[in-house]
Amino acid sequence: MRQYVAGGVQHGQRFVGGHPMTGTSQSGWAATDPTLFHGAAWAVGVDAGTHPK
Structure with a gap:
């Protein structure tokens, strides 16, 4: 990846x-379960190289 x-x-x-x-x-x-992701929270990974926009 x-x-x-x-x-x-x-x-x-x-x-x-x-x-x-x-x-x-x-x-x-x-x-x-087709509804597994409905309303799910997401963890977003950022680091020093992540663009601010």
């Missing part, structure tokens, strides 16, 4: 990493 992000940034693209704060204790196709 890093190589793709770094390549894009070199060409003027911007990237901010994020991860939804949601999930269940179940796994596999049988645990599929």
Whole structure:
């Protein structure tokens, strides 16, 4: 993933990493829930190299 992000940034693209704060204790196709992300909070990762806009 890093190589793709770094390549894009070199060409003027911007990237901010994020991860939804949601999930269940179940796994596999049988645990599929189409509403899992509804209303979920997101953790956004920024660092010193993150563009302010």
